[in-house]
Amino acid sequence: MIAIFDYLSLRRYLPVIGQLLLLISIFYGSPVHAASEELTSVAATAGIDNSTLLNLEAESETEAERDTSALIDAPPVISGESTNNAQIETTPTLQKDNEIRQRINGIFSEIDGLQAVDVSVTQGVVTLGGETPNEKKAQQAINLTNRLTDVVTVEDNINRTLDVQDNVSTVYQGLKTQGINLIKATPLLLVGIVLFGMVAWFGSWLSKRQKMWQRLTPNPFVAELLAQTIKVIFIIFGLILALSLIGAETILGTLLGGAGVIGIAVGFAVKDTIENYIASLMLSIRQPFRARDQVVINGQEGIVVRLTSRATILMTLDGNQLRIPNAEVFKGTILNYTKNPERRFTFELGVDANDDPLAAIKVGLDAIYKLDFVLDEPRAIAIIANVGDSNIILEFQVWVDQSETDFAKARSIAIRETKHALENEGFSLPEPIYRLRFNDKLETAFEHMQESRSKTGSEMTVTPLTSGAENQQTKDDKDKQQAKARAKQILDGRDSKDVFDARPDEKLMQKVEQEIAENSDETDLLNNNSPQE
DSSP states (O other): OHHHHHHSOHHHHGGGHHHHHHHHHHHHHSOHHHHHHHHHHHHHHHTOOHHHHHHHHHHHHHHHHHHHHHHHTSOOOBTTBOOOOSOOOSSOOHHHHHHHHHHHHHHHHTSTTOTTEEEEEETTEEEEEEEESSHHHHHHHHHHHHTSTTOOEEEEOOEEOOOHHHHHHHHHHHHHHHHHHHHHTHHHHHHHHHHHHHHHHHHHHHHTOHHHHHHHOSOHHHHHHHHHHHHHHHHHHHHHHHHHHTTOHHHHHHHHHHHHHHHHHHHHHTHHHHHHHHHHHHHHHHOOOOTTOEEEETTEEEEEEEEOSSEEEEEOTTSOEEEEEHHHHHHSOEEESSSSOEEEEEEEEEEETTSOHHHHHHHHHHHHHTSTTBOSSSOOEEEEEEEOSSEEEEEEEEEEETTTSOHHHHHHHHHHHHHHHHHHTTOOOOOOOOOOOOOHHHHHHHHHHHHHHHHTTOOOOOOOHHHHHHHHHHHHHHHHHHHHHHHHHHHTSTTGGGGGOOSOOHHHHHHHHHHHHSOOSSOOOOOTTSOOO
16 A cells, blocks of 8 residues: 555545455455456556555465465364364355365375275365274374365264274384384484483482582581482483483473372372481481480480481480481470589488488488589588478488489489488488277277186286387397498498499490491481581
8 A cells, every 4th residue: 555655646546446445355355366366457457556466466365375374273173073264155166075075085095094084075064984993093084174274064974993903003003113213213312321321420429429518518417418419400410411312302291290290199108208307307407416415305215326317326224226216306305414414313211200300401411412423513402391190201402413423323322321321310210100099899898808817817918018119119229230230241342332333334335335336327417516406
């Protein structure tokens, strides 16, 4: 239209406005070749030159090509229903039906499995009959037919024979073709394998540079995790390079999709293992204890040997190895005796109700302060814990340094020394006393029994209560003196100092050191350089 304004004046343009409108209607309503002929005649009548005419023809051909590509790219036909949105001709011709049938037969003759398909065309409606080996070939025939521009719709009358020989031969041909292609691609495949191996080897070599990863992070578990992550990244990178080299990138997408589904299923199956692994990571970062620490974890007491990626290993005070899963350690209650070496033990002793409890406390504390393992600060104290039926309960609280003193031995020695000190100062540790009361009838019966014995002349000796108590006390004192003499004789013998030795058991610590020094396949996550919470 711009060319018309350039060559014609407004006066010349007005007479041909009708012819241009006619030209546009012919352009949108006729085929390309008809539009071209009509365009030429109209242009001659309107006086349009050849250059303008060529521009208009190019535009018409472009529109026609656009329509044709839209028809070719139309979605496939399912169950014989046409998705062709092109306009249907009002006056179809027999010649065009013959051309459609010949074109479809020519296409089917070049495709295996479609040679037996019969084609008939009437008024642009294509009816497909005959036989195909399976449903896949039938759908292929329908899709190919629908791609023709002059096809109105497709009727599916194809018989799916499902013949064994035809289907097997098709599969065989496909496998044969794939085998030939695989043989041809063998050199390229070998190059891809070599490339993958080199990249994966470099990632493995890089992950084994433990000193480098430990310099990056002081935590051994995080360093190991980072090294393994780098190794996996290089393996995936090498796999991508190898598949890209042989042109099989789609396989990678399939593998990643399958790995995602498998990962979700495995994640649910090994939920406890993953929880334990995360707990190991958190424990290695937090470092709630060190090796050789004496701890109590969920009621289990022992000395820490090592922390692995799966469990915390303890040496119990009995000398046995104890493994506790890290998930339980992370969620459990941890009592660390070694972090604060000062530890208090308590014990109770009872004195007679007639004795002064404060005097007994002073005697007991004086005996406790004479022990070498007892700390001056914090000082040992004693309190009146309870008043019983026949005695007063005293509770002694003593502090020791458990890094240099065995807790159980120290408590045992302190109880012994305090007991002897109280007894030597005259404080008795009374036994439970029970008072029996009788009813009136029983007392009357005893009186009648005594009277009857006096009448018959028989003698009945009644021992006074006070006299019996004194005799019993004398006997108890004599037994105590004999026991002390016997103990003194035994403790004055050889090797008696070991009984009073409150130092920790060296054999147990030697066993712990041996366990720590042993080489293990599992990395010890405890590190003295890492910060401890």
